Amino acid sequence: MQIEIWSDVKCPWCFVGKRRFEKALETFPHRDQVEVTWKSYQLDPDLPDHYDGTEQQYLAERKGIEPEQVQQMWEQLSAQATGEGLNFDFHSVVVGNSFSAHRFLHLAKSLGKADAAKEAILSAHFEQGKDTSDVDFLVKLGAGLGISEEDVRDTMSTGRFADDVRHDIREARTLGISGVPFFVIDRKYGISGAQPAELFREALDKAWQEANPLVVVGHSQDGETCGPNGC
């Protein structure tokens, strides 16, 4: 089963959604036959590499979101993130264009390290206040993932993997994706947003059942139903 996930490095729900999806996948009996592909998406492709201001200033200036509204949004987001074991620190977030980070992720993917890189870069951005456009930082991040300094510097100093990033974004447009995270199963089912793990699990079951009609798969259970064995 092919699962593609469009997501941006600078998208908090993408991190929350990643956790919820992983939780669903963990309980999915056919998880060994699931291949996950991370796809690039940019919420704000027009940002400079380094934006001169805080996340709050950025949201006020470029998105017109009032500080109180931002505060409310962050509180809600942080609560949901905490529920998934994440520790968001919005006040330390470094604002900038995510294009370099996406090229780095494609480099990692080419070396079979896509998932670990995605996790590391989201954590760096949302939990550790790191500048994921900074080449020296990416070199350090790469080192932790077993990616050579030469590979990272070479990728960053040239336009390497830029076409891959653009290709992902074009594909998203073709599929009608206008927000992330967005999960696509077998190019058949689309799931928009950081849905509950139960919903992901149900979608996995449904897609599996359809692709494997001869295998009788038990009805998906989520936490909020009652069945013969209790609630």
Next chain:
Amino acid sequence: MQIEIWSDVKCPWCFVGKRRFEKALETFPHRDQVEVTWKSYQLDPDLPDHYDGTEQQYLAERKGIEPEQVQQMWEQLSAQATGEGLNFDFHSVVVGNSFSAHRFLHLAKSLGKADAAKEAILSAHFEQGKDTSDVDFLVKLGAGLGISEEDVRDTMSTGRFADDVRHDIREARTLGISGVPFFVIDRKYGISGAQPAELFREALDKAWQEANPLVVVGHSQDGETCGPNGC
């Protein structure tokens, strides 16, 4: 649009799910064209009409659920129920077979009072500690709904509507339903469990869009995505 909801009188998530579904329906622009049909389902068809014991004893004895586990379950359930404006009182719940209650509900349905009856009987069971197998109580409940005493007594003393209850349960089996609440839209989409209102709303939108292809509907938004204008 046809929406069928399989549900049991003795199923706490069914009550929570009813509220969440109603919340979604309230905001749905085409709600006037939605027809909701309540369908019978029994979590424990083998129970006697009146079980001699508390809900906790029942869950321990017949489902093998430890008291501490029950307590935890109830706390979680109560919290969710409170969030939907419900006031569950598990300690006063009267345990018994729900078949009579389902026959009563089919009587109400035949008189165009299905929704009010469903609401009243769930509240009676979970919030008011009433015995929904007791004919005298059902007479009282019916009176509040404008159902004559004669109709209730006649239904209860004969096998009236028993076939309707069994028919619903058979249908559930055919559709692969093994837990409730279970929501089916236009016999095309199935939603399992007391999902968030947003999820129900998304399903309504999606089903409506498919059934009305000439109407251009914007991409559905839920709370947990990030788009060009923020999160």
